Amino acid sequence: MSDSFAAGGGLLSRRRLLGGGLAAGAVAAAGSLGLVEAVRAEAALPAWQTEPGLEVRPYGVPDSHEADVRRAIIQVYKELAPAYSFSGTPLHRLRGTITPSGLHYEVHHGGRPELDPARHRLRIHGLVERPLAFDLEALERYPMISRVHFLECAGNSFMNAHAEQAPQMGCDMLHGLVSNSEWTGVPLRLLLEEAGVRPEGRWLVAIGDDAPGLARSIPMEKAMRDGMLALYQNGERIRPEQGYPMRVLLPGYEGNMNVKWVTALQVVERPAHTKDESGEYTDLLADGKVIALSFTMGVKSVITHPSGGMSMSGPGLYEISGLAWSGTGPVTKVEVSADAGASWAEALLHPPVLDRALVRFSIPWKWSGAPALLQSRAHDGSGAVQPTRSEWKKRYSPANVNHNNSIQAWRVTQDGAVQNVYT
């Protein structure tokens, strides 16, 4: 039985293994996984089969054997400013689309504040009819909505943006500043309407209650359309790292605008050009100009299995799997190439494909054992397509690191090592 390939380099139809109509023996026909062993006689019974198990605990944690599944912590100014740090989600150790809250990425300008939730208030003031302050108890009575959304740091994938040689790192260090949660909270619209926004109040300044007082200007139209005051993350109260007890959530917008530990929404006429938005979070263009307010995260994808630092266990059948997302709307298509971009095949998007949420894609791949170059390219409903790294670099100043949504290429060497390469 011959294989029917969807593109070069061994890519099979995306429905080959998962779709309907897989006949018994198809796995063997496409190349036996060769990973099975015959059933053998039981050895002496282990302790866990002969003794009662452990007592229950009120709040569970991962198994002790999974202790190395952890955030990758990057402190770029470790001596000067230890409280300034990035913590990347280990995307290559996870499956599915929800990020466990304990592994959600973090970016801190001044560490994680330890707030007293009973004292915390969200104030809405400025160009409003009725300045208001809300405590946690009051907010519990408001109608709530839930949405699964990704958050991504504007600086995600900065290593690939600025390093001259492709850095040899894993998905956690290279692309881990993106995570996906079910967020629940009160629509900002309800709170703003209760305060009564004056016609000239076209912007909001959201201010966090941490020591750096991170502040960002938010278009009123965005806040009214789909902004949320998020109180819950994956079912429970937002974790301290993600803004306990409350944060702004602006679906599709760069991470820092989703202000954590938010304590004030000041309604103003025009952008405030705070230190955070005029300094750190601007995009430097090739022509010397600057995008002062760049909000929406671009369409992007990354192959997580296999990815940098992993090693293949010999030729044969694999499932290439990864994550895709776009700040504009749902991902419409992800293509995968296994032959350095000479041909592309459409990957399977695993349902449900949600708006501005991570989506899992996959495609079976028969690795011949020869060197290969794996890439994924995402499309969204606006027609945007993920650029190659060199296309992306052309647009920006060499110093720019923000909004790098370029294609990640992984080289698979003959001995099965998976390496980061620039294309």
Add this chain to the structure above:
Amino acid sequence: MSDSFAAGGGLLSRRRLLGGGLAAGAVAAAGSLGLVEAVRAEAALPAWQTEPGLEVRPYGVPDSHEADVRRAIIQVYKELAPAYSFSGTPLHRLRGTITPSGLHYEVHHGGRPELDPARHRLRIHGLVERPLAFDLEALERYPMISRVHFLECAGNSFMNAHAEQAPQMGCDMLHGLVSNSEWTGVPLRLLLEEAGVRPEGRWLVAIGDDAPGLARSIPMEKAMRDGMLALYQNGERIRPEQGYPMRVLLPGYEGNMNVKWVTALQVVERPAHTKDESGEYTDLLADGKVIALSFTMGVKSVITHPSGGMSMSGPGLYEISGLAWSGTGPVTKVEVSADAGASWAEALLHPPVLDRALVRFSIPWKWSGAPALLQSRAHDGSGAVQPTRSEWKKRYSPANVNHNNSIQAWRVTQDGAVQNVYT
């Protein structure tokens, strides 16, 4: 401005607060929440605004102020068998639909085993062409799927089934043996097809690797249709309490059939009538007969906000919110009554409404301050409707506690206490 009511007892249209077209001031018109305070001068700055925050940690946990959000542990034979226990998810403290993995419900017959994942194997044997054994590393190469599904213990809500007087407890103790996760793993079909099931192999016996060796018979047709060997839960490896490193997942089937720590799938001709299925998990009927193999969980819902043990903070506008699910397919409708069942109004189902997953419903409610009786009633696509408690009781022997999907009624007293009542 007068309110337009959707049903008796103060229920407003389900789209009143969340749907489109809410004009500014509508909240005030429907009854001001009365929970706001004027902005006041800042007191002395707290420490978290003046000092750098805490250092990052590789794996996060909830804020220390949330320590009372925990599983409710019930050990019915605490002295005799401490390793036999139920742990209920605190549904009334959660929002959204995903259950944080640390709060997923547990039922243990012999405690939580501490397996060595490197030694763990899943064996497929019996009526197959090729007996196979899979280790974790081998399974990582197979195609994986992700599905959001609820799991519910057959005995969930057993307190309401057998206690003569309605027990005064919260949602965690009464209904907490249901949880909802994104599960990721390998379709059982792929593994069974690789082993080559013989035509007479119409059942599977799944056996857990814990000391009690929990074993259940599973129809081959179900395993082939949508059964999963689940390896990941909410993105990361399955938690120890939920079957680390692998469990069976049978969408819509009672919890114990989703065998945890699964180590063997024995292909057989007919049900094995194991100790677990002939003893603990049968349904005793009113006519003296027994349903020996009752798999699918019925259509069900519960109002979580407000719910037993909570207290209302005075008359005015509230959002009634709860969870609904069915083992048959997607929930199609949830109705809510605030006047002891005299009238019902349709609640809003929050998207995405997924197949055999928890769905959040809500409806605004203007509480007059008079005593009220709140109930929710779920429907599914098969036409099934949640029965009242007395209707449900009629079908079963008084001793039966399993598969109690009857309507939960909460009484709100004049002083705002929320109590469990039988109807």
